[in-house]
Amino acid sequence: MLIAIVEVSNHNDPCIEKTLLKSGYQCTAFQTPDAFLAAADNVIFDLILVECDAVCSNVVAFVHLLRGRFGTFMPILLLSRSESEADAERSVLAGANECVPRATSEDRFLSYLAAWLRWAHYSTVKDKHFGVGRYRVMVPQRRVHVGDQTIRLTEKQFDIATAFLMNIGRVLTRDHLCNLVWGFQLGTVSRRVDTHVSQLRDKLLLDGRYGLQLLTIYGVGYRLVMVDDDLEAIA
Incomplete structure (x- = not known):
């Protein structure tokens, strides 16, 4: 199970990658959206996790781009340092499956990943x-x-x-x-x-x-x- 971590902020948080690796996931971290898009030509990812400070216009545009490129059934989750309801609404309207606050507990965060990965498999084949x-x-x-x-x-x-x-x-x-x-x-x-x-x-x-x-x-x-x-x- 390969997860892409794409940074769209000024804060690189290595804890996310460590959490995923410790939990048995394979993951690759990208410092910029362009670096991820270049790699995605040659690698199949199962889920895209976008790290951001808030759901700003740049993040919305990137999510739109991801949804257009990878289709309906690619799980796209935002991990935002903002906990505002407006950000959560903007992320869903942009095409993300869910916006998870950075302060979410590790167990709950992992449960979100597992649920969306299972959803993607079922939706793809049903x-x-x-x-x-x-x-x-x-x-x-x-x-x-x-x-x-x-x-x-x-x-x-x-x-x-x-x-x-x-x-x-x-x-x-x-x-x-x-x-x-x-x-x-x-x-x-x-x-x-x-x-x-x-x-x-x-x-x-x-x-x-x-x-x-x-x-x-x-x-x-x-x-x-x-x-x-x-x-x-x-x-």
Whole structure:
């Protein structure tokens, strides 16, 4: 789960980055909006966190730009040193999902991130029918077809399956999966994630025979990859 921290103020606060890293997120901090926009051409971010002193015209214009570039389902949160209701209203009208006061407690701040990340995943896939190789996913019906088979999945297994199938080749950490499916960080559900993924690998035949192989990245998470005719994973 990769979060961009973009500074639009005169105060760089390294505590935010430390909080995210400590909580299991990957993040990259950018000192200016231009630096972020240049990097975003080559990196996929899951959430954009904009740090600002207040929701001024520059911040509003930047949020407009972000929403136009990244579309409806990219979570954009403002972290403002101002706590005024007017700032919160301006941020939402500009296209941000939420304006979080800088004085918000760490636990509550992290809960906002988890909730919006889960919202983004659900909103992205909820009306989709899509295919990956010989796999077909009917999200509204919550069904997965493999070849000529219809695979029955539990609700959590289906949510994990869509996360993998929409991120071919990308390493998904256990924290990332927890955020998308349960809405919070790992904690006590680490074994539950591994159990669901193990069952999913067997149910969806993700061993290469249908063109997809689910790899375990030890100590990190999992990666679903396309395979060649010899059933060797493509790096």
